[in-house]
Amino acid sequence: MKPVVIVGGGIAGLSAAWELFQKGIPFVLLEESGRLGGKITTARFRGFLIEGAADAFITQKPHAEQLARELGMEDDLITTLPENKKTYLLREGKLNRIPPSFKLIAPLDDEEFLASNLLSEEGKKRLLEEQFIPPRQGGGDESLASFITRRFGPEATTTIAEPMLGGIYVSNPEKLSMQAAFPQYLKMEQEYGSVIRGVRENNRKNPQTKPIFYSLKNGMGSLIERLYTELHEHIRLGGNVVKVDREHRVYLEEGEVIEASQVILATPAATSKAFLQENFPETAELMNELETNSSAVAVFGFNRDQIEFDVSTYGFIVSGTEPTPLLAGTIHSSKFEGRAPEKQVLIRAYLGGHRNPHIPEMHSPEIAEMGLNALRPILGIQGNPLFWRVYNWLENNPMYKVGHIERVKNIQNSLPDTIRLIGSSYGGVGIPDCIRYAREMVRHMVP
Numbered sequence: 001m002k003p004v005v006i007v008g009g010g011i012a013g014l015s016a017a018w019e020l021f022q023k024g025i026p027f028v029l030l031e032e033s034g035r036l037g038g039k040i041t042t043a044r045f046r047g048f049l050i051e052g053a054a055d056a057f058i059t060q061k062p063h064a065e066q067l068a069r070e071l072g073m074e075d076d077l078i079t080t081l082p083e084n085k086k087t088y089l090l091r092e093g094k095l096n097r098i099p100p101s102f103k104l105i106a107p108l109d110d111e112e113f114l115a116s117n118l119l120s121e122e123g124k125k126r127l128l129e130e131q132f133i134p135p136r137q138g139g140g141d142e143s144l145a146s147f148i149t150r151r152f153g154p155e156a157t158t159t160i161a162e163p164m165l166g167g168i169y170v171s172n173p174e175k176l177s178m179q180a181a182f183p184q185y186l187k188m189e190q191e192y193g194s195v196i197r198g199v200r201e202n203n204r205k206n207p208q209t210k211p212i213f214y215s216l217k218n219g220m221g222s223l224i225e226r227l228y229t230e231l232h233e234h235i236r237l238g239g240n241v242v243k244v245d246r247e248h249r250v251y252l253e254e255g256e257v258i259e260a261s262q263v264i265l266a267t268p269a270a271t272s273k274a275f276l277q278e279n280f281p282e283t284a285e286l287m288n289e290l291e292t293n294s295s296a297v298a299v300f301g302f303n304r305d306q307i308e309f310d311v312s313t314y315g316f317i318v319s320g321t322e323p324t325p326l327l328a329g330t331i332h333s334s335k336f337e338g339r340a341p342e343k344q345v346l347i348r349a350y351l352g353g354h355r356n357p358h359i360p361e362m363h364s365p366e367i368a369e370m371g372l373n374a375l376r377p378i379l380g381i382q383g384n385p386l387f388w389r390v391y392n393w394l395e396n397n398p399m400y401k402v403g404h405i406e407r408v409k410n411i412q413n414s415l416p417d418t419i420r421l422i423g424s425s426y427g428g429v430g431i432p433d434c435i436r437y438a439r440e441m442v443r444h445m446v447p
Helices: 011-023 063-070 112-116 121-132 144-152 156-162 182-194 195-205 223-236 269-276 281-287 364-379 404-413 431-445
Strands: 004-009 026-030 041-045 048-051 075-077 087-091 092-097 213-216 235-237 242-246 249-252 257-259 260-263 290-304 315-318 326-329 342-350 387-399 419-421
Touching: 004 156, 011 026, 011 063, 011 223, 011 387, 011 431, 026 223, 041 223, 048 342, 063 213, 063 223, 063 431, 075 156, 087 156, 087 326, 112 364, 121 144, 144 156, 144 182, 156 315, 195 235, 242 269, 260 269, 260 431, 269 315, 281 364, 281 404, 326 364, 342 364, 342 387, 364 387, 404 419, 419 431
Parallel strands: 004 026, 004 260, 026 235, 087 315, 260 419
Antiparallel strands: 041 048, 075 213, 087 092, 242 249, 249 257, 290 342, 290 387, 315 326, 326 342
C-alpha cells in the first residue's frame, strides 16, 4: 500500500502525521533539516529555558491542549504565574499599565479604562463611542486598520490595535484581513451592533474560568520531542524534496522517488510553491499572492539586581507611534515557572515586523545590541547581560492580507483533492490553529 507522504516537520506536519498514525494509515514524513519543530524551538543554558518563538498556546482554542493530552502530557501543562498578571503599553516613552478588564480592544469597565493612560482623553472617549456606532452594511473583508478606525477611532488603531492585535500576526494593520484574523469581531459587530457590547455579553455568559495560556513545563519543544518519540519510525530527517508530480510521486534531491497515495505539503508557502512549480504552474502562480514578513527575537539573561523596574509582570507591548525598534518585550521568567534560576531574569525582545523589516536581516550581535539598548531605558537595565541569544525568522511570518480566505480557497481548489497544503501560511498562525487545520485536512482527505 502506498503511503501518504507529508513534507515538512513543523507542528503542522507532525499534527497531520499524528492524525494518520491514530487512524492506522501508512505514511512517511520527510523533513529536509536535521531537526523537527519549525519555529518551535526550546533550548537550555545555565539554568535558563529559552524559547525561540512561541512560548505558549491560547486555551480558548482547545486543539493544542487536546494534542498534549492525547500524547500523555497533561502533567506537563503549566499556566502563567497569576501573581505577575500585569501587562503594560509603552506609550510616549512610559510604561502604562493595561487595565485587567481590558480585553484586546474592548474595555469591560468604563471607569477603569477612563482612569488609565492607554490613550489621550479624546482617544478614550472616542473608543467608548464604539458602542453607539451602527454596524457596517454589507459583507466582505476589510483590513484591521479600516475596522478599528471605523469603530474605535484612529488613535486606538495605532496605539492599541496595531501592537495588541496586529502584533499577533506581526503584520501591517493596513493589510491584515479581519475575516482571516479576527472574524469574531466582525460577527459581534453584526450580532450585537458593537464589539464592546459583544465582548461584555460574551464575558457575562462565558466568564473566563480557565487560564488564558498554557505552556509546557519543559518548554514548547517538549511537544515536538514527544511527537517524535511516538512517530519516529515514520520520520526521515534529511529528506530534501525537490518536486511533486500529478501522479503523487515525490522526488528527492538524491534521485529517490517515493510513490505516494496522497501528498500533504506542510512547508512554508514559498517552499511548497517551489515543489509545485513544474507540474502545477497555476497553483504556483496563485501562491505568488501570499506574502510574508520577518521578525527577530533577542533573548537576554540578567541578575535580578541589574534591573530597576519591577519585573513581576508578563511584559509590555509597544504603541505603533513609539520611536523604538521594539515591538514588545516579555519578562519570560515572570510569565512561567522554571524559566530562569532563582534571583535571575529572562527577557525576550521582539523586533522587526512591518515597522522595521531591515532588522531581522542584520547580524545577530547587531540585533542583540539594538534590542538591549532599546530595553535599557525602559526597564532600567544596568550592566551587561549574563548571555544573549538571537532567533531570526526571515520571511517566516505569513501575512494574511485582505481577501486571504478566498485566496487560500482558490489555491487549494487548484490542486487535486489528493494533494493538500497545510501550515501557518493558510489557516491560522498560532499553534492551536496549525494543529486544527492539519488534522481537519487529514480527516477530509482520509475520512
